[in-house]
Amino acid sequence: MSNTFGNIFKLTSFGESHGIAIGGIIDGCPAGFDIDLEAIQKELDRRKPGQSKITTQRKEEDTVQILSGIFEGKTTGTPIGFTIANKNQKPEDYQHIQNQFRPSHADATYQEKYGIRDYRGGGRTSARETACRVVAGAIAKQILSTKGVEIYAFVKSVGEIKLNKNYKELDLKNIDSNIVRCPDNDVATLMINKIQEIRKLGDTIGGTIQCVVKNCPKGLGEPVFGKLHAALGGAMLSINAVKGFEYGSGFEGTQLLGSAHNDTYEIAENELRTTTNNNGGIQGGISNGEDIYFNVAFKPVATIMQDQDSFDADLNPIVIKGKGRHDPCVLPRAVPIVDAMAALVILDFLMLSQTQKL
Amino acid sequence: MSNTFGNIFKLTSFGESHGIAIGGIIDGCPAGFDIDLEAIQKELDRRKPGQSKITTQRKEEDTVQILSGIFEGKTTGTPIGFTIANKNQKPEDYQHIQNQFRPSHADATYQEKYGIRDYRGGGRTSARETACRVVAGAIAKQILSTKGVEIYAFVKSVGEIKLNKNYKELDLKNIDSNIVRCPDNDVATLMINKIQEIRKLGDTIGGTIQCVVKNCPKGLGEPVFGKLHAALGGAMLSINAVKGFEYGSGFEGTQLLGSAHNDTYEIAENELRTTTNNNGGIQGGISNGEDIYFNVAFKPVATIMQDQDSFDADLNPIVIKGKGRHDPCVLPRAVPIVDAMAALVILDFLMLSQTQKL
Amino acid sequence: MSNTFGNIFKLTSFGESHGIAIGGIIDGCPAGFDIDLEAIQKELDRRKPGQSKITTQRKEEDTVQILSGIFEGKTTGTPIGFTIANKNQKPEDYQHIQNQFRPSHADATYQEKYGIRDYRGGGRTSARETACRVVAGAIAKQILSTKGVEIYAFVKSVGEIKLNKNYKELDLKNIDSNIVRCPDNDVATLMINKIQEIRKLGDTIGGTIQCVVKNCPKGLGEPVFGKLHAALGGAMLSINAVKGFEYGSGFEGTQLLGSAHNDTYEIAENELRTTTNNNGGIQGGISNGEDIYFNVAFKPVATIMQDQDSFDADLNPIVIKGKGRHDPCVLPRAVPIVDAMAALVILDFLMLSQTQKL
């Protein structure tokens, strides 16, 4: 709840976008695992601003410093504290919005709830916070990879441009081969052009990310309320700008008949497997060993480079100026965040499932 | 987690479909509220089997007995224990599936996770469990109604038959005016006919439920991980057969430009209001006083009245016979469950938000 | 918190002393363990009223009914719901105290906190609630016993009469050989006589219980806040009438010098063992394989058979009449409760420790 995520492998995060630093604490990390710090930084670099022509041009290093919990390269089972300094702060850029409520931002709701807010760059509401999720997710992924678990998130649609292939037809190793992070280069080009076009309009656009978890151990999920897909859905919906989540056949599957939707079984290598996977690797809230896959919907970024009518804290009409350095489309930078949240859930539930093994 | 839902107003439930009883404990219920027991029973009746020609014909009374926590008609702040006896049990109906893994059921995953399962009627995996959610939700709704909060869930689509109106054009008081619980009687008739047709085929069909929360207090939601919509999404995804969740503009909204998607402000009765509501009443994870609305996708019921090839626990091929009394479409009976889960989340977050008010 | 105890193996309880029933839900119970229902009942019988001449003469069967979670004699990993009917209710016995605040009872604090209370027999504040702990603890003990863990609680003192032997000099199998549950029959006789003498005075008396956990697996405890002894202490202090907790050398150990208090090591059977055990089997919050032992202080029962001056809810002076059927000393019946809470903590932490074992 609030700023802690997870049951056993837990991330607690802090930090405003224009404070001294953001950071977090990973508690419950199992001991004795090798941690590759460069691999963490590499994931952060996938999320950092200024990484390509289709993201915000704001430059920020986003260098993580680990303060505890890792000793001589290995996790010790004690909490891992870390910080990421806020370096490219320009609080003066935000002075003018101090009393302004930007449309579709959380300015007014934070003001309502807390009676006070750090307005600089959105403060706590900024997606900058998600960098901490990427750090924790990167550690989770390293631990999961020792169990063979692989997680692939990629951009599936940008506005109306959609990758209409099943993920099985794609080479998921190609995700980072282009700047929009869509593993089909032809569709990726369309997406990149679209985003550049939208940027020129001073506008923004949304899209969807698909995530596939391969080799997830069987038996993860804690029914009836802690179903694996409920945890994944809750995790994804906690990411800034997310408006929807579906797994397996999702919303489209509601139009199928049961006889077509049911995943019948087959035996492969002496193991029970399903012939289709409409249930997205989860049955009754518990992983069944098939690929877990799901889609996440992101709304268009609320900050646009166009003037917008609005009101200030005293309810006087104002005009919000469209200026600053912002993302025309959040999708490419959101890919590592989806990755990270998926990893946090899977590792947490893997650890939870161990409790049964007395 | 597992069988407890909520942070402050908490439901813990128990029970298999063919055990002695199901039931639950509501902990954290605020003291001093009048509870109308008949209103609880009425909500249960909306969920009970055998209620109409388009649901399972299995008859079950589903009478709730409150065992504690309510004294002289009022909540006392102590836990409310309750049971619902399982009366129409026919365990012998299930003897034959003892070792069978039904396609798209949780038989195999429960067996994998726990090494043992109560196979009778699905045991804990049965949607019978949701009756306990309805009891708790009915109590939450009564408390919320004293604050003016209104919750309306209704069937928005059955297969390809879709109610294509904005909920604002509908009279939400009409939801129970027909057996499919769609507030537009013309569309409802189409849905009912469709379900009957599917039933004759021995098949099943999915659909979507929309839920609208009116007069939700401002300021509910616990960012960054406990965003109000993340909690609602996690709650809905924990309901049996749910495959997707979207709020506000949802998946469709991903195709809009930011300039079109942003909800601009207006002043009405000296209060900041939005002119549109693409953000579904929640900004930055916190309720803003506008209507909260969301859609929930339900897959077609896995139990069909057709023979299906499958395997038993020893991985021998078998044929699953299509027999018994089952729902051709779960949507009409799922309406009160969606209602209930929404009420549990809203009340829980209302109580959480009080912690700030020192 | 509130009415849920534990992190993984969790008990949630409900019920007032004079309502229809008390009961609970055990969630997180590992699957596949044989449960001996008679052994559960036997533990309840150790706690039940009317069991001997030194307890209350109120008779109550305290028969537990398991409603779910156990199938064909084995745990299934699903929640175990259970109830204990309240049969020997005499609400009319309590009508007169409806508006009375009894000294050293929770009447006034419940009224203050909740604004309402079920005054009959103390309602939720009655120690009757602890019967649910005994049920859950009995199940935990059965699971722990498959790992060799043994738990022994016994009465160490009644008023000034104290068992001045180290528990290692005692035969802990003798605990139930007398009605006061002190494993030294000579001291037990003194205690029994003392309690009878106090009863004749219409008065009550307190005492201490010692609990020893043998063969606790090494490595249990979740520092820094979830130290094993902190969890045990919190558990014991949640029992009605408990005023203190100490483990290992406890309060007396504060008078020792470090050189005398330190537990030096020896090697026995190729294992590191301590020569003394002032640390009570726990180092740095983690079990070290030595016996865990601790003392629990119980105040004298507040209900005495003497008239007491007090006030009613309107702050008018009243006289509280000493009548009814009450315990002159709670210690003998508290032994199984201490047992149970110890078992709940140890099993919960054993399950938690499994999360590390990826």
Next chain:
Amino acid sequence: MSNTFGNIFKLTSFGESHGIAIGGIIDGCPAGFDIDLEAIQKELDRRKPGQSKITTQRKEEDTVQILSGIFEGKTTGTPIGFTIANKNQKPEDYQHIQNQFRPSHADATYQEKYGIRDYRGGGRTSARETACRVVAGAIAKQILSTKGVEIYAFVKSVGEIKLNKNYKELDLKNIDSNIVRCPDNDVATLMINKIQEIRKLGDTIGGTIQCVVKNCPKGLGEPVFGKLHAALGGAMLSINAVKGFEYGSGFEGTQLLGSAHNDTYEIAENELRTTTNNNGGIQGGISNGEDIYFNVAFKPVATIMQDQDSFDADLNPIVIKGKGRHDPCVLPRAVPIVDAMAALVILDFLMLSQTQKL
């Protein structure tokens, strides 16, 4: 659990004694409260090493840096991240104990549980961790003080030297008037002399701290498991070296008869008050408005300046050399820690109690 403390006002901490820094995150802090950073530092200074002749002579500044959650001097409701750099690190001092198991330290249990440990200065097991509690507690105290709550912890005994006065006879403003933090200067002198004498022997000594909470609001406590004293006890027992907790009449009260122990009522200023306070301000787990008071037992520090026989990780016999800079008695520096933990519990439960106030 583990490294998070609290339900609503939550501290999560991290850090090893000889890593880069220790620190923490306070989540759930209510918004809009003025925070005096100097007052936080002042509390840290009460805990810091090298503060007087009776503490360790190791010098460490212990300067806290707040990284987030406080904006323009006020809390914002977002998480407060902070760090305390580890400056006076001498890891080489600890190289020799890398494979050594020091008697009555947690070396062996950490090695057993995690299979790896940061041996430098005790790593996570060091009481250095408690500095983070002091930071969070100092913030909690500032918020509580706006409600009139006052918390006073002081040294009640050192070894056999005991302050034999009721706290009501003492001037609790005098606690910091001497270096041992005992509000009676005569007894304080005896304690100081005793500690110096013990230090010369190269030995250590334990003692007790008493804590008094004045003006605690009525109605705090969450029965049946979250009784206020159970939370206080669990909190105190989580502090390094604590072996016991008792509140109100405590262990001594077990020797009283009920008629003597019961706190009868009187009316004062139109309010129900107790004439005595054997129940230590808590009835049925809920605060009743009287002073809350409790005692905490600290064992003698395990690190002594004498040679001790022990074993290394390969179970070979070794001699542990008594050297380094250590506390002969932990009590004076533990006073602000007890203070802090009390404040964390009281504020957390005050916030929890608000949930009822719909």
